[in-house]
Amino acid sequence: MGVRIEMKTVSPEVFPPAKSLILTENAPAPLGAYAHVVEAGPFLYLCGLGARDAESGEEAGLVRDSAGKVISYDITRQTHVVFDNMKTVLASLGCDLSHVIDVTVFLATMDDFQAYNSVYAGYFNQEGRRPARTTIEARPPGYNYIEMKAVAYRPGWN
Numbered sequence: 093m094g095v096r097i098e099m100k101t102v103s104p105e106v107f108p109p110a111k112s113l114i115l116t117e118n119a120p121a122p123l124g125a126y127a128h129v130v131e132a133g134p135f136l137y138l139c140g141l142g143a144r145d146a147e148s149g150e151e152a153g154l155v156r157d158s159a160g161k162v163i164s165y166d167i168t169r170q171t172h173v174v175f176d177n178m179k180t181v182l183a184s185l186g187c188d189l190s191h192v193i194d195v196t197v198f199l200a201t202m203d204d205f206q207a208y209n210s211v212y213a214g215y216f217n218q219e220g221r222r223p224a225r226t227t228i229e230a231r232p233p234g235y236n237y238i239e240m241k242a243v244a245y246r247p248g249w250n
Contacts (some may be wrong), residue, residue, distance in 0.1 A: 116184040119177050120144040123233065128181045136185060136244040140198065141177045142236030143170035151235040165237050167204040171211040174240050182244060190221055191244040197227040200237040208238055 113127035122128065122139065130137040143152045153169030154162050175189075182188055199208060205227065216222045223242070232239035 114185065116181050118146055118184065119180045120146045120149060129185065131185070134246050134248075136182075136187065136191070136246060138178065138181055138242040138244065140232070140239045140241040141174055141181065142232055142234065142239045143173040144177070144234070144236070145173065146177070146180070153237075154235055162235055165235070167199075167207045167237055168211055170236065170238050171208045174238055175211070175215050178240060178242060185246070187244055187246055189215055190218075191246055192216075192223045192242050193245045194224045194243040195226075196241045197225065198230040198232050198239040199227060200229070200231055202227075202229045204237065 112131040114129040114131060115122070116128045119128055119141070126139050128139055128141075144150065145152055151170070152173040153166035155164040155166075157163050178192075179189060182191065197208070197212075199205060208227075212225075
C-alpha cells in the first residue's frame with residue numbers, strides 16, 4: 093500500500109483542506125522531489141509515470157549495443173509498462189483505470205502515436221469510460237520514450 097504524508101494546508105483557497113502526498117512502494121521511486129500522487133479531496137493527481145521497472149529501475153523495451161548504448165526502443169512495450177505503473181499507483185489507493193478522468197501523454201516523437209494509441213485504446217476501451225486525453229511531443233527524462241500523467245476521481249472519498 094501507499095505511504096501517506098499528511099500536509100497541512102495554510103489556506104483552503106489554495107488547496108482543499110484534505111491534501112496528501114502519496115508514495116507507493118510498488119511503483120518505481122520518483123527520480124526527483126515529487127510524490128506519486130497528490131490527493132486533493134476526491135481527486136488524485138498522478139505524477140508523470142514512465143516505463144521504468146519498479147524493481148530494477150531500468151526502462152523497459154530498450155535494445156542496447158555491446159557498449160550499452162540504446163540503439164532502439166519498443167514504444168508498445170514501454171506503453172504497457174507505463175500502464176502497469178499507473179495501475180499499481182491507483183491500486184494502492186483502492187482505485188483502477190475506471191477512476192481516471194484525464195490523461196496527458198508525452199511522446200518523444202509523434203511518429204509513435206499510432207503504436208501507442210493502439211495500446212492505449214486497449215486499456216480504455218469501454219464506452220463511457222474513456223478519459224479526456226492530450227498527447228504532445230516532448231522529451232521525457234532518461235530512456236522513457238513515453239510518459240503519462242493522470243487525474244482520477246474517487247467518489248465517496250470521505
